[in-house]
Amino acid sequence: MARSGKSRPAKKRTAKAAPRGVSFGRGPQTGKSAPAPSAREAKQAERREAILTAALAEFSAQGFTATRLDDVARRAGIAKGTIYLYFRDKESLFQELIRTRLSPIVGTIEALRDADVPVRALADQLVELFVREVFGTQRKDVIRLMIAEGPRFPKLAEFYYREVLSRIIAALRTLLKRAHERGEVGSDAVVRFPQLIAAPGLVAVVWSGLFDRFEPLDVRAMMKAHVDLLFTPGRAA
Amino acid sequence: MARSGKSRPAKKRTAKAAPRGVSFGRGPQTGKSAPAPSAREAKQAERREAILTAALAEFSAQGFTATRLDDVARRAGIAKGTIYLYFRDKESLFQELIRTRLSPIVGTIEALRDADVPVRALADQLVELFVREVFGTQRKDVIRLMIAEGPRFPKLAEFYYREVLSRIIAALRTLLKRAHERGEVGSDAVVRFPQLIAAPGLVAVVWSGLFDRFEPLDVRAMMKAHVDLLFTPGRAA
Amino acid sequence: MARSGKSRPAKKRTAKAAPRGVSFGRGPQTGKSAPAPSAREAKQAERREAILTAALAEFSAQGFTATRLDDVARRAGIAKGTIYLYFRDKESLFQELIRTRLSPIVGTIEALRDADVPVRALADQLVELFVREVFGTQRKDVIRLMIAEGPRFPKLAEFYYREVLSRIIAALRTLLKRAHERGEVGSDAVVRFPQLIAAPGLVAVVWSGLFDRFEPLDVRAMMKAHVDLLFTPGRAA
Amino acid sequence: MARSGKSRPAKKRTAKAAPRGVSFGRGPQTGKSAPAPSAREAKQAERREAILTAALAEFSAQGFTATRLDDVARRAGIAKGTIYLYFRDKESLFQELIRTRLSPIVGTIEALRDADVPVRALADQLVELFVREVFGTQRKDVIRLMIAEGPRFPKLAEFYYREVLSRIIAALRTLLKRAHERGEVGSDAVVRFPQLIAAPGLVAVVWSGLFDRFEPLDVRAMMKAHVDLLFTPGRAA
DNA sequence: GATGAATGAGAATTCATTCAT
DNA sequence: AATGAATGAATTCTCATTCAT
Incomplete structure (x- = not known):
């Protein structure tokens, strides 16, 4: 199997600005009425947590490089892209995981x-x-x-x-x-x-x-x- | 082959099980004096050893999945393909490494x-x-x-x-x-x-x-x- | 894994059997008006068709083994990886080609x-x-x-x-x-x-x-x- | 599986001078007494024939690109390198095969x-x-x-x-x-x-x-x- | 925000060809 | 001449990451 080189810690690809911690509160929103911010906050925290838990399971079983974010997403019950709304990249996810859990x-x-x-x-x-x-x-x-x-x-x-x-x-x-x-x-x-x-x-x-x-x-x-x-x-x- | 040896539907490769010792002697040789089999044998053992040592260094630093056989080859001073003359695949290399070293x-x-x-x-x-x-x-x-x-x-x-x-x-x-x-x-x-x-x-x-x-x-x-x-x-x- | 998917010892890829039709609808959607499923579906069918047509041209000119999926992709105007969203592997592509065309x-x-x-x-x-x-x-x-x-x-x-x-x-x-x-x-x-x-x-x-x-x-x-x-x-x- | 690009008819690598037909007669030989040239000639023709026959079997079963010269050699009972003493390259072998057999x-x-x-x-x-x-x-x-x-x-x-x-x-x-x-x-x-x-x-x-x-x-x-x-x-x- | 289709760089593996023995 | 180990270009397939919807 070809393992993507993206997972090697050294080389970055783009590294655009992206959330580190969850960025709550996002200024004036779309025209819709603000839907109970704390509810949304809670949902986000929950989702973030779900990702971390799923990630731990996968990383722990497969190791960092061999873990596919696809599997993490599936286990967390979300779409692959969603992970990137909560973590900059695979490595960030990994590091935050270790941090928050220890x-x-x-x-x-x-x-x-x-x-x-x-x-x-x-x-x-x-x-x-x-x-x-x-x-x-x-x-x-x-x-x-x-x-x-x-x-x-x-x-x-x-x-x-x-x-x-x-x-x-x-x-x-x-x-x-x-x-x-x-x-x-x-x-x-x-x-x-x-x-x-x-x-x-x-x-x-x-x-x-x-x-x-x-x-x-x-x-x-x-x-x-x-x-x-x-x-x-x-x-x- | 992935591949995967996927594109070759019919036959499976013989996979001659990565020679350990080499089987010299193939019936009556040329007229020349016996070509010092142990010399070639020694060289092979040496090379095999070099691969294992290089592999240990890389696996140990990067982990199994993140290790590129390219790097192992480079470190061992040989070409990528040569590894496959001594080991069936990456996993075999890894396993033999553990085995022989422990x-x-x-x-x-x-x-x-x-x-x-x-x-x-x-x-x-x-x-x-x-x-x-x-x-x-x-x-x-x-x-x-x-x-x-x-x-x-x-x-x-x-x-x-x-x-x-x-x-x-x-x-x-x-x-x-x-x-x-x-x-x-x-x-x-x-x-x-x-x-x-x-x-x-x-x-x-x-x-x-x-x-x-x-x-x-x-x-x-x-x-x-x-x-x-x-x-x-x-x-x- | 080529893959051989050799380096990932544990799990087999799920291999979701190359979507034929696409399964839309995932429970209650966003508030937006239904996102024209047939549009996306049509686009997918079209793309699948494009790949098959390109593949036929290449296979027909080069034969199965000598055909590079890279060329098929280029001819179909898509990226290499995209083929794998529609067909499990080269052989599947070939076989479906024959099937659908005959x-x-x-x-x-x-x-x-x-x-x-x-x-x-x-x-x-x-x-x-x-x-x-x-x-x-x-x-x-x-x-x-x-x-x-x-x-x-x-x-x-x-x-x-x-x-x-x-x-x-x-x-x-x-x-x-x-x-x-x-x-x-x-x-x-x-x-x-x-x-x-x-x-x-x-x-x-x-x-x-x-x-x-x-x-x-x-x-x-x-x-x-x-x-x-x-x-x-x-x-x- | 990765199929070597060498087999694609277009690109050549080096193309050094090499035998097309069998080059019998080789002028003054080494010091050894000439060992009945016609015997050698016969042996060579025989070997060439063995290669062609083996090649036909393999090409016929696998097709040109998917045929490995290794298999041809094994089937002919010779070493891989020996093929190159009789044919410039894989393509020459194939073409001569067709020619001589038709x-x-x-x-x-x-x-x-x-x-x-x-x-x-x-x-x-x-x-x-x-x-x-x-x-x-x-x-x-x-x-x-x-x-x-x-x-x-x-x-x-x-x-x-x-x-x-x-x-x-x-x-x-x-x-x-x-x-x-x-x-x-x-x-x-x-x-x-x-x-x-x-x-x-x-x-x-x-x-x-x-x-x-x-x-x-x-x-x-x-x-x-x-x-x-x-x-x-x-x-x- | 969420999604998941698309991308394309990257890695494992193969094999035609060379060359020292 | 014959051998077969070594080479490295080429190819398949994967998956992190992006982005249009």
């Missing part, structure tokens, strides 16, 4: 950081949070997408690092440092490498995408086991 | 399993093995490719699971069970989820591909720290 | 069969029909195409035999049998081999395609002469 | 012309000749090839007309004129259109290639019936 989680984690409870309890909450809000949702697919397409979208990787990862890591580090100082964790390993906290989550995401049909993985149990390891207060020698 | 590591790990040394020492060796033989090489890229493209190549994911992952996991489980029985590991967590051993490796691969330029990661140190965590015999209470 | 003639011949006039008069009409409706039109080229490409499109040859030839032959046989019984033809040769009636037509088609520039052939005269031969009531001995 | 028949027909026997007897001989020497042999395929590819090889059509057809027609005309003058044929139709004699032969060739599997045709019987028609001296009134 950011929300950060706030939650930063909130956890500031709670003053035993870290072990927090860790358990983190596991639940991950299982419920990431692993059990489309976010899992976004992460896999990020891994798959990151190298070709450095800007996106940067955005992801800056807006998501670095903040999560910073929050974790703060949290873990406190825990270590309080003696709640027996080693400074996780303070130096907070990534280790996330490692099983990564395993879960990757495994679920690739190998679950061969050998199902009890993600929650695995993550709990890992937390146990990290926070083991040590056995009596 | 399998070799398995043997090594299974060998480790049978060594009768303290598990802790083995773990350290595993870390070194990973850093040297995977993280420091193209294999790292193969793993990322596998993650990125796996969902679209179920056969490949299956092959990878069957030939690589399941065997590694089985070997680890044997190893860790022994260790647990000997009291070398304080929890059965890693026995139940040997994946946890590999988790930091996965983090390393993903991180290096996406975020290293923002925040370098000392992979060896991270993995050692993780091993420390897993094998900590417990602090004195 | 069938119409059959009805006419079957109508002749049922007329109750002297066979000799019918034969004359047949000659006129052939000269006017076949030899003087694109159908001549379709026949030549059929001869040239038939061996490589057995399905098409079968269709042609079933839908066209066998029916014409059956009609002729009925006709000729009646004539023979009435003593209008002196020999049962043409009853046993109705193909003989068509033979000069075949000569005409082939000759016109290959040798007319060297030695023009008066096709009507030749066919009339042949009819004379067949229906000669015999000379008085 | 010419021989002409002499035979011209010989018939000069025989002084009743035309009716000659006609019967002609039928036998056709059935045996054309219809029963590869020549049948050559004729179909000529019909199929003629429009794209005007030179070849001209050659065929000049060397074959026009001579056959002239011979027939002479013959038939004599017959008509002697009262052996009742009408001057075949004198004016000697093509009519050949018409059933054409039918036979085309039918056998396309429709024989649906409805076998007794070619000899058909041709005899046709001859009967042409030479019927008339029924007693």
Whole structure:
């Protein structure tokens, strides 16, 4: 099959001015009486959302380049051309997808950081949070997408690092440092490498995408086991 | 052919299955001294290898679909058509790439399993093995490719699971069970989820591909720290 | 995919079977007055027709394999891709071409069969029909195409035999049998081999395609002469 | 499928000097003792013949453009490159094929012309000749090839007309004129259109290639019936 | 705003032809 | 001479993007 070169991130064709976010409010309209603007707004937001959801499904299954906007449109129940009313081009759609689907989680984690409870309890909450809000949702697919397409979208990787990862890591580090100082964790390993906290989550995401049909993985149990390891207060020698 | 070989209704191409070794010798040759078959053979193997290496670089940077065989050819220093003398099509090239690059590591790990040394020492060796033989090489890229493209190549994911992952996991489980029985590991967590051993490796691969330029990661140190965590015999209470 | 549609492992294209008529009407439309569906429909039919006509010209001049769809498109005054909106692929285009161009003639011949006039008069009409409706039109080229490409499109040859030839032959046989019984033809040769009636037509088609520039052939005269031969009531001995 | 443009008759690539006929005799050879030149000559002629035969089979089945020289070579039991030692290029091979396979028949027909026997007897001989020497042999395929590819090889059509057809027609005309003058044929139709004699032969060739599997045709019987028609001296009134 | 037909650049794949061995 | 690996032009088919309706 011939894959159109249009999907290669480098070359642009025209890049006319086009909506980034939805451009609500459009000044004086045609002669028709203004039809309840907020209704229209709502409909637009809904449609935009439908496109993003459809896009995630397709991108996640096919990858960026192999995804056809035709399929996205069909899945979203709209015409192909309509996508271009909401997104400048395929790449914009992709990037906004990643952006809108990832950011929300950060706030939650930063909130956890500031709670003053035993870290072990927090860790358990983190596991639940991950299982419920990431692993059990489309976010899992976004992460896999990020891994798959990151190298070709450095800007996106940067955005992801800056807006998501670095903040999560910073929050974790703060949290873990406190825990270590309080003696709640027996080693400074996780303070130096907070990534280790996330490692099983990564395993879960990757495994679920690739190998679950061969050998199902009890993600929650695995993550709990890992937390146990990290926070083991040590056995009596 | 698309094409597609569509325009040639009658016959299917023979598709002589991309020669692996070359079948020399075709009955009585000319009077000349035997034309050093191994020389030609070597050249072919070399060329095949060059294509695979170039392909890995491109696939790894662009993903399967976005990679142009033209670029692979250019990088390998050959003509576009030559690729087709060695591989049936783009997908075959991709699959053989994964296959040939991944399998070799398995043997090594299974060998480790049978060594009768303290598990802790083995773990350290595993870390070194990973850093040297995977993280420091193209294999790292193969793993990322596998993650990125796996969902679209179920056969490949299956092959990878069957030939690589399941065997590694089985070997680890044997190893860790022994260790647990000997009291070398304080929890059965890693026995139940040997994946946890590999988790930091996965983090390393993903991180290096996406975020290293923002925040370098000392992979060896991270993995050692993780091993420390897993094998900590417990602090004195 | 050419495509081979090889690089997209998962899904098969839907291949919406090259719209013949167009399915208009998609639920409640905008407030505008119904957008003259027949206008769009007509335009589509026209375009489809233009492609077929251009294709016949090219296929007829170059043969199936040597014809470039690019040339067909150029001749039809459309873009290359547009062909694929109307026909699945090159082969479909070719087959539909043959189909649509050949069938119409059959009805006419079957109508002749049922007329109750002297066979000799019918034969004359047949000659006129052939000269006017076949030899003087694109159908001549379709026949030549059929001869040239038939061996490589057995399905098409079968269709042609079933839908066209066998029916014409059956009609002729009925006709000729009646004539023979009435003593209008002196020999049962043409009853046993109705193909003989068509033979000069075949000569005409082939000759016109290959040798007319060297030695023009008066096709009507030749066919009339042949009819004379067949229906000669015999000379008085 | 992508069909190479090299096969389009128009554009040439390089056209270096190359053998047209087989170039026997090659002056002083290498140091080796001359190995019985006529033996080599024979081997060469044999090989050339093998290529032509293989080429006819392929061209006849696939048509000129769709035939791959690879297949011709395989069928002839030689390497692809070897073809170029005997023929300048694909087109030369095709043209020589037509030439060498058609010419021989002409002499035979011209010989018939000069025989002084009743035309009716000659006609019967002609039928036998056709059935045996054309219809029963590869020549049948050559004729179909000529019909199929003629429009794209005007030179070849001209050659065929000049060397074959026009001579056959002239011979027939002479013959038939004599017959008509002697009262052996009742009408001057075949004198004016000697093509009519050949018409059933054409039918036979085309039918056998396309429709024989649906409805076998007794070619000899058909041709005899046709001859009967042409030479019927008339029924007693 | 929405639509979806049309466009045309682009990529996979094929194969005639060359040429080193 | 013979071979068959290598080449790269040419062709089919796809799909992001535009635009008339």
